Amino acid sequence: MIPAAFDYHAPTSLSEAVALLSKHGDTAKVLSGGQSLLPLLKLRLGQAGHLIDIGRIPGLEYIKEEGGMLRIGGRTRESALERSEVVRTRYPILLDTAQVIADPLVRNMATVGGNLAHGDPGNDHPATMLVLGAQVVATGPKAERVIPIDGFFVGLFTTALQPDEIVTEIRIPAPPARSGGAYVKFERKVGDYATAAAAAFVTLGASGLVERAGIALTNAGPKPVRSTAAEKLLTGRRPDAAALGEAARAAGQSATPSADRRGAADYKKEMAGVLALRALTKAVQRAGGR
Amino acid sequence: MKIDTTPEVSGMGHSMKRKEDPRFIRGKGNYVDDIQLPGMLYMDIVRSPFAHAKIKSINTEKALKIPGVLAVITGETLAKYNLHWMPTLMSDTQMVLPVEKVVYQSQEVAAVIATSRYIAADGVDAVEVDYEPLPVVVDPFKALEPGATVIRTDKKDKKDNHIFHWEVGDRAATEKAFAEAEVVVKQDCYIPRIHVASIETCGCIADFDRVNGKLTVYMTTQAPHAIRTVFALVAGHVGLSEERIRIISPDIGGGFGGKVPVYPGYVIATAASVVIGKPIKWIEDRMENLQADSFARDYWMKAELAAKKDGTITALRIKTLADHGCADAAANPSKFPAGLFSICTGSYDIKHAFAEVDGAYTNKPPGGVAYRCSFRVTEAVHMIERVTDILAQQLKMDPAELRLKNFIPKEKFPYQSALGWEYDSGDYARALKLAMERIGYPALRKEQAEKRARGELMGIGISSFTEIVGAGPSKHFDILGIKMFDSAEIRIHPTGKAIARFGTKSQGQGHETTYAQIIAEELGIPASAVQIEEGDTDTAPYGLGTYASRSTPTAGAAGAMAARKIREKAKKIAAHLLEVSPEDLVWETGKFSVRGAPQRSKTIQEIAFAAYTNHPQGMEAGLEAVCYYDPPNLTFPFGSYICVVDIDRGTGQVKIRRFMAVDDCGNIINPMIVDGQIHGGLSMGMAPALMEEISYDENGNVQGGSFMDYLVPTAMETPSWETDKTVTPSPHHPFGAKGVGESATVGAPPAIVNAVVDALSHLGVTHVEIPMTPERVWRILKEKGVAE
Numbered sequence A: 001m002i003p004a005a006f007d008y009h010a011p012t013s014l015s016e017a018v019a020l021l022s023k024h025g026d027t028a029k030v031l032s033g034g035q036s037l038l039p040l041l042k043l044r045l046g047q048a049g050h051l052i053d054i055g056r057i058p059g060l061e062y063i064k065e066e067g068g069m070l071r072i073g074g075r076t077r078e079s080a081l082e083r084s085e086v087v088r089t090r091y092p093i094l095l096d097t098a099q100v101i102a103d104p105l106v107r108n109m110a111t112v113g114g115n116l117a118h119g120d121p122g123n124d125h126p127a128t129m130l131v132l133g134a135q136v137v138a139t140g141p142k143a144e145r146v147i148p149i150d151g152f153f154v155g156l157f158t159t160a161l162q163p164d165e166i167v168t169e170i171r172i173p174a175p176p177a178r179s180g181g182a183y184v185k186f187e188r189k190v191g192d193y194a195t196a197a198a199a200a201f202v203t204l205g206a207s208g209l210v211e212r213a214g215i216a217l218t219n220a221g222p223k224p225v226r227s228t229a230a231e232k233l234l235t236g237r238r239p240d241a242a243a244l245g246e247a248a249r250a251a252g253q254s255a256t257p258s259a260d261r262r263g264a265a266d267y268k269k270e271m272a273g274v275l276a277l278r279a280l281t282k283a284v285q286r287a288g289g290r
Numbered sequence B: 001m002k003i004d005t006t007p008e009v010s011g012m013g014h015s016m017k018r019k020e021d022p023r024f025i026r027g028k029g030n031y032v033d034d035i036q037l038p039g040m041l042y043m044d045i046v047r048s049p050f051a052h053a054k055i056k057s058i059n060t061e062k063a064l065k066i067p068g069v070l071a072v073i074t075g076e077t078l079a080k081y082n083l084h085w086m087p088t089l090m091s092d093t094q095m096v097l098p099v100e101k102v103v104y105q106s107q108e109v110a111a112v113i114a115t116s117r118y119i120a121a122d123g124v125d126a127v128e129v130d131y132e133p134l135p136v137v138v139d140p141f142k143a144l145e146p147g148a149t150v151i152r153t154d155k156k157d158k159k160d161n162h163i164f165h166w167e168v169g170d171r172a173a174t175e176k177a178f179a180e181a182e183v184v185v186k187q188d189c190y191i192p193r194i195h196v197a198s199i200e201t202c203g204c205i206a207d208f209d210r211v212n213g214k215l216t217v218y219m220t221t222q223a224p225h226a227i228r229t230v231f232a233l234v235a236g237h238v239g240l241s242e243e244r245i246r247i248i249s250p251d252i253g254g255g256f257g258g259k260v261p262v263y264p265g266y267v268i269a270t271a272a273s274v275v276i277g278k279p280i281k282w283i284e285d286r287m288e289n290l291q292a293d294s295f296a297r298d299y300w301m302k303a304e305l306a307a308k309k310d311g312t313i314t315a316l317r318i319k320t321l322a323d324h325g326c327a328d329a330a331a332n333p334s335k336f337p338a339g340l341f342s343i344c345t346g347s348y349d350i351k352h353a354f355a356e357v358d359g360a361y362t363n364k365p366p367g368g369v370a371y372r373c374s375f376r377v378t379e380a381v382h383m384i385e386r387v388t389d390i391l392a393q394q395l396k397m398d399p400a401e402l403r404l405k406n407f408i409p410k411e412k413f414p415y416q417s418a419l420g421w422e423y424d425s426g427d428y429a430r431a432l433k434l435a436m437e438r439i440g441y442p443a444l445r446k447e448q449a450e451k452r453a454r455g456e457l458m459g460i461g462i463s464s465f466t467e468i469v470g471a472g473p474s475k476h477f478d479i480l481g482i483k484m485f486d487s488a489e490i491r492i493h494p495t496g497k498a499i500a501r502f503g504t505k506s507q508g509q510g511h512e513t514t515y516a517q518i519i520a521e522e523l524g525i526p527a528s529a530v531q532i533e534e535g536d537t538d539t540a541p542y543g544l545g546t547y548a549s550r551s552t553p554t555a556g557a558a559g560a561m562a563a564r565k566i567r568e569k570a571k572k573i574a575a576h577l578l579e580v581s582p583e584d585l586v587w588e589t590g591k592f593s594v595r596g597a598p599q600r601s602k603t604i605q606e607i608a609f610a611a612y613t614n615h616p617q618g619m620e621a622g623l624e625a626v627c628y629y630d631p632p633n634l635t636f637p638f639g640s641y642i643c644v645v646d647i648d649r650g651t652g653q654v655k656i657r658r659f660m661a662v663d664d665c666g667n668i669i670n671p672m673i674v675d676g677q678i679h680g681g682l683s684m685g686m687a688p689a690l691m692e693e694i695s696y697d698e699n700g701n702v703q704g705g706s707f708m709d710y711l712v713p714t715a716m717e718t719p720s721w722e723t724d725k726t727v728t729p730s731p732h733h734p735f736g737a738k739g740v741g742e743s744a745t746v747g748a749p750p751a752i753v754n755a756v757v758d759a760l761s762h763l764g765v766t767h768v769e770i771p772m773t774p775e776r777v778w779r780i781l782k783e784k785g786v787a788e
């Protein structure tokens, strides 16, 4: 549990950090909360010649609603989400998510930007961000660019980020009226990655029909899974038990999990469906329909 | 229980706060890894990625080039001193470092000595080992088939993987009882391999002083004295002699049986220190601890219970295969290869019984330690409590009723069991009835019926266990020939305070408090004024250590007996001071007074002062005593646990809603500490029932070798335990106590399994193997068509 040697850099500005990343290219890694990166290095499963610690760069930790968006600074800690009033009252799905990530010790360090940038399908934020239609703001040597979440996750541990880009903000559209979201996770014990977990977000129209639906799964494939089939099934329907059940089954079908100590593939696939139903039911309740 | 001392004195029965806690709570404990010695070097270990492989070569060149790497020790290095093999406590042998081949994954292959822990790790990375994989034996049943790959090729005439056969009981009489039985139930049951996973891993600092020829080893060991003797016996030929070996067990962060054996790391560090002449620290990391150190359990049992139609149990038969890994490195008393498994008749009056156990070698780490259980009692209790429930199910009887019908009645104690034990005391019905009353058994059964009608899954499970602890009487109990007595030495200072040293070693049990309370009870000296020391072989009297719930039954008893010797001498001094004959004195806590004239008295403090300032002519000065206590029998704690579970039909997850534990450990020294032991034990009993398991794939790769996959429950998974007690003193123990540290680990798992089976019994389910993971339970729900 001791990493191989590396060089450590602690830049105090974004431009300095980006310059260091550009300079060291593939051998450099951004160090944020360190809760995913350091275990990899300690187990010597990964190696980095240079760690660029973004912890001393001012202005990367905030949560604010502005211009019809919730803006979360790239280095915002999970524990900050847990304590945030605006998250608790306006974005309960984010609170659901933050609360089931690891344990309080990890959450004091782990960051939202890191959780997405790691590209780990086992992380909990990706599914939530997929159903919320989030945007990831990345700052590189040239400029800032906005990456829609649907194009962000490329494959196992890979994202659309360039090696010299830093996630500086996550933007989430403010929820329209009669919307509700929920994240439900099933884990072997507290602090574990999900055996199965589902995020759901619904917006109901004036007639009580589903206007927009988002359903996504954690740890259900090589990258976070958004189930458009399930979303389609639900859109325009009354969110009754039958409709939710059908959508949840479709969501389960979109899972392609692999076997590990959390369970065999068939079990995890079934669980994805079970969890999708629980998340959908809660989301609809929160949207005020039933 | 009557309390005889004031809170100031805090003898038996007081919930005195633990004397050791201020230092632990403030982070001032002194664990092996806290110790820094001048010039200390660090060791890290190269481990095998293969479960069975020939070592073709070990290239240390690159490692030795790293600045700060001083040496790489291999099997060849140790072979020069004939230290590449060592004996196990079960008279088997185990590799320290391999010369020819490795026999389990994560086995020690070489050790790097460096000037820092970091450099040592880089050194490990740079050692190049060339392996040639050999066929792997994972399944113990296949290991015993003819033609199976022989693992222990080091043993000259060994042609198979069989370690031992052990049996107990009257086979013929048992067979006859089965032939005549009206009802017979059978069940196979596997108790998986698990790990103690103590919060502190194993480690040591070996410090050989070349000038004085003295070896000091700071070591995470539960049995420092026995280790010293083993070191003297094993390394005598290289000049280590017992008077020049000092083993120090500092504070220990949990042992649970895992810190009884000698691990290769201890031996390598010691050899390296002797060769290099500097102190060498070796501390395992968590994964090394889980993957290479002693495991527990791994018992494959087949049980049969014979009974009459009215539910009277008439006979029990169990056949077991024990997977010991690549060496029998259990830490049982030497004459008991299957430990105290013969307690398997449990709390029931069973006339005929027969049990047999065979041990097998496989390509897994060596061991079979008694994880928070007095040598295979957990396995035995699990089996009998399971088949008892199966019998109830078969006869459509309530499991509580069946138990009450078959309990050994309290008038029958001391009770001779069919498998040879003399149970000291018990009142099993009282404990079960109390548990049923506390949890509201009839109301729960009613609720269950209603829930069942609605399709909800709820179960109630009972376990009425009997433990066997306090090894043990020297007639039967020894480890490598050393009898399993234990010891205490008490010295009273002139001002009436005391220091007492014991042959045991606390690892969290609270000995510094409870031993002081025993002495306070016997002598009336406040427990706060009695300093307790253990764990330094240069100062403490010889003893066999702390495991198998033996400390109170053996060393605690020794403490009381030594205190009574002191009281005898104190009586003579008091008689001298009061100018009466000793026969005219009566003792009440803390003082002797003249019979009929209670105002004429001398306190223990006055007597202690006199022992150094004004002792009678012809009497030796001082006030101290030693006792080596050889227990006449073991003690048999017992209890009844009732568990209520709800099962999530969607995920298969089992939730413990309530758990009522009624324990009886005889007279109680410190109720708070006993409660703590029960709470911890219940959590450790829940763990294997629901979560923990170490398994291997077909290539012998360990699964569950880190805390990512070895699922130790946290406070979040642990229910709020409810506890109560009955008190049935041990008739042979000096103050009527029994061991308690392990009751809950032993008693809890079958209560939880019985509850889960009970929740599913209407679907025709009669057994569920552990750990009862959500997936395992969900597959049953799916098969029975009730999954959501």
Ligand SMILES: Cc1cc2nc3c(=O)[nH]c(=O)nc-3n(C[C@H](O)[C@H](O)[C@H](O)COP(=O)(O)OP(=O)(O)OC[C@H]3O[C@@H](n4cnc5c(N)ncnc54)[C@H](O)[C@@H]3O)c2cc1C
Pocket: A029, A030, A031, A032, A033, A034, A035, A036, A037, A038, A039, A074, A075, A100, A101, A102, A103, A106, A109, A110, A111, A112, A113, A114, A115, A116, A117, A118, A122, A123, A124, A125, A161, A165, A166, A167, A168, A191, A192, A193, A194
């Ligand atoms: C015991 C334990 C349990 C855990 N359980 C869970 C869990 O249940 N659910 C869950 O979701 N997570 C879990 N985690 C992971 C934790 O949430 C991670 O810390 C998080 O996913 C990564 O955030 P970080 O800030 O720690 O990133 P780091 O570990 O610092 O970095 C992770 C990766 O992202 C890159 N990176 C980080 N920040 C940026 C940035 N701003 N811009 C560009 N690249 C960046 C790094 O270069 C690195 O490759 C667990 C971690 C631990 C240690």
